[in-house]
Amino acid sequence: MSQRLHFLKHYSMRHFRKDVSAGVIVGIIAIPLGMAFAIASGVKPEYGIYTTIIAGILISIFGGSKYQIGGPTGAFVPVLLGIVMAYGYENLLIAGFMAGVLLLLMGIFRLGALIKFIPRPVIIGFTSGIAVIIFTGQIPNFLGLSDIEKHEHFLSNIREIIIHLSSINIYSVLTAAVCFFFIFITPKFMPKIPSPLIGLLVSSIAAAFFFPGQVATIASAFGEIPHSLPAFHIPEFTLEKIHLLLGPAFTIAILGAIESLLSAVVADGMTGTKHNSNKELVGQGIANLITPLFGGIAATGAIARTATNIKNGAVSPVSGVIHGLAVLLVLLLLAPYASAIPLASMAPILMVVAWNMSERKAFKRILLTKTSDSLILFVTFILTVFANLTIAVEVGLLLSVVLFVKRMSDSLKVKQVLPDPADKKVRASIVEEGLDCPQISLFTIEGPLFFGAAQLFEQTIMGAIHYRPNVLILRMSKVPYMDTTGEAILQSIVKDFQKQGGLILISGIQPQPLDVMKRTKLWDTIGKERFFAHTGEAIDFSLTKLDIDKCKGCKQFAFHECTELSAGHEKEKQSEKGLLA
The missing domain is CATH 3.30.750.24 (STAS domain)
Incomplete structure (x- = not known):
């Protein structure tokens, strides 16, 4: 911890002002994203806010990257949704806690460097697959479809959309279109203002003013967001549950480790610094240990928010702490207003996130090589979409090993x-x-x-x-x-x-x-x-x-x-x- 606070020796009020400015901006961006990721994961929106606050602060304090912004991310959406549907919300918290233990052990035993041995085609494959799942998962909210039942499998969800297409709500489509318009237009005229926030505010106001009560909101779908801190709660741990959830917990831990370290590498490239991978895993572990005790979901380093943090002048982990405190302040003061946000306003935000995380250029480039990497990428992508992430990563890694051995044997x-x-x-x-x-x-x-x-x-x-x-x-x-x-x-x-x-x-x-x-x-x-x-x-x-x-x-x-x-x-x-x- 003393090493973590070493930066304070040369820390000044000027640095603090930069961190406050960057932290507040990132905090504002994180609020709609936290709620959207929670909803997409099959839980209440406030759980995403709790995760943003608690995990965001803990990752900044204990992690190994100066600029890392932690919280719920799109990569977890299909995994968490699958756990909620198969085991329930209470067991999701247990799986998240167990993932925190695994991450902590990975950091203690200095396994951070091993993550770099996961082949890039596997990472691109499951990331692109997750993007497809997130994007298609927001179609019902975008179109305002009613009586939609969520399923664990991709094809079942697509079938559900097709069956209920007749229930399309034109007001939801208009609301989503307004949000989309401002997300794309804002960066051209006001590049320093978070475009998702502008899109969310303008579309929410438009829906409330022009067609009140015609569009589903957070309150109508999930109830009012409480304007208070989450209650401390220890889930009921049993040996049976631990054995049952070990696989999901391992998936959360591996995915969290990969994304957090990728985010830290991006931050290093943008700032010329060097993160400590093992310390980062320890920080991620601590965050995922404590967050479920307050009802929060799994968290990891968020690449887009970390990049935004750096671009807005952050100089230390203080900005990450400020980001969490800013979200807490909004929760305490503005929760009733957040409850009135239309679900159709959240959908475009997640669709843009999915588009940005799809790695479409890298995906196309690897496919065009027509090598064994192309096969690994395609198989991992298909299994992520049509099976689940755990199977996709396992098969992708196994296929990578087999093909690597084949290439090496051919090289003799x-x-x-x-x-x-x-x-x-x-x-x-x-x-x-x-x-x-x-x-x-x-x-x-x-x-x-x-x-x-x-x-x-x-x-x-x-x-x-x-x-x-x-x-x-x-x-x-x-x-x-x-x-x-x-x-x-x-x-x-x-x-x-x-x-x-x-x-x-x-x-x-x-x-x-x-x-x-x-x-x-x-x-x-x-x-x-x-x-x-x-x-x-x-x-x-x-x-x-x-x-x-x-x-x-x-x-x-x-x-x-x-x-x-x-x-x-x-x-x-x-x-x-x-x-x-």
């Missing part, structure tokens, strides 16, 4: 080579042209020697040395990594070759494979004196182990020494002829 190349007489550099083309040495086999291995490629390695080596040469040289300077499976296959080749009386030499081995060999004693099996830094040294050594009788008369001339060795046989024949004469 095992080629039999020989020195080129022209420049003495080893090339596979020399062997392919028909030259070979019956006593020395020389192989170049390129790429990681791991479980996905070990079988190819074994088949290539054993298939090529069926004639049992005296010496087998393995050039391993381009093998950056070897796992225990690769080592086991290599050990099998070594033992089989040595059993037949052959000699194995290794040249140019890298540190990691060498370390594995030493740990498994393969280093001792081969023999320390049979490891060489350069291929030339290994070849020179192998030439001393040749059966000279087999060299005499050989016409392969694989090495430049072969000419002399073969010529020796011709001289002997000529000597014998001379003696006979």
Whole structure:
């Protein structure tokens, strides 16, 4: 905590004024978003406000990014809605609390850096899928459809919309259109004023003035928003509930970790600072531990609000605290007015959020590559929309691993080579042209020697040395990594070759494979004196182990020494002829 307050040493009143200004602006933006995300998640709007206040303040105090603004976000909408529909609101709070524990543990055990290993196609895929779910989920409010029943699955919700299209409310459409108009037009003329707020206010006033009582409001759908602080409440925890909600809690925790750290990275890029990923996870964990005790929903770092915070001059975490306090003040003073906001005014705000978070450009760019990443992206996207986020992320990650292993196994190349007489550099083309040495086999291995490629390695080596040469040289300077499976296959080749009386030499081995060999004693099996830094040294050594009788008369001339060795046989024949004469 002392490190967190280190910035106060150089903090001035000028800095405070900037933080207040940025915090108030972001707080004003956060109010409609908090309510909208709560409604879209299947809970009362005030729970979104409570989350914005409590989580927003705690994340700023305990998190690892100076500029992070925390609160409810669109990424959680389909997840939370699914939990509410399957388990109920009370269990949603328990799942949120458990997610807080998981996030806290992730930070304590320094797992923040691991989030970067989640492939970008998976992130883009589920983010775009979430955007589709949020956008389509707001169509009923936009059109003012009545008797709409929410479902957990996308197709059921689309079917519900189609069935009730006849109940379209023209006043809701007009209200939503007004909000949309001001959201798009405000930035062009008043760029410093939050356009969602202008759209919300103007459309709400228009609906109340021109067609009062004709459009569903927050009050008519959810009741009046209380103008008081939320009550402290500990949910009823049982082992059965904990076991039941462990999966949903894990999904919330992983999604919260990903989005908060992505937001922190965006903030780093905008400010030139560096966040502490593990501390950020601790802050997220604390926020998600405490927020459910006041009825709040899951929270994480909000990229758009964090960016707005920075653009409006924030200099420290104080702005995040001010943002939470500003929302609290509005709750205490203006709750009755918030209750009169039409649902049709909230819909365009979430639709714009969905559009902005859709990552459509990145989505299109990855698809156009027509690579394995395109498949991962498409599968993750489809499963997010038509199944659920948990399945989508699990399958996306599994598919990423499988395709990565496939790519790595394809990258392994095992080629039999020989020195080129022209420049003495080893090339596979020399062997392919028909030259070979019956006593020395020389192989170049390129790429990681791991479980996905070990079988190819074994088949290539054993298939090529069926004639049992005296010496087998393995050039391993381009093998950056070897796992225990690769080592086991290599050990099998070594033992089989040595059993037949052959000699194995290794040249140019890298540190990691060498370390594995030493740990498994393969280093001792081969023999320390049979490891060489350069291929030339290994070849020179192998030439001393040749059966000279087999060299005499050989016409392969694989090495430049072969000419002399073969010529020796011709001289002997000529000597014998001379003696006979």
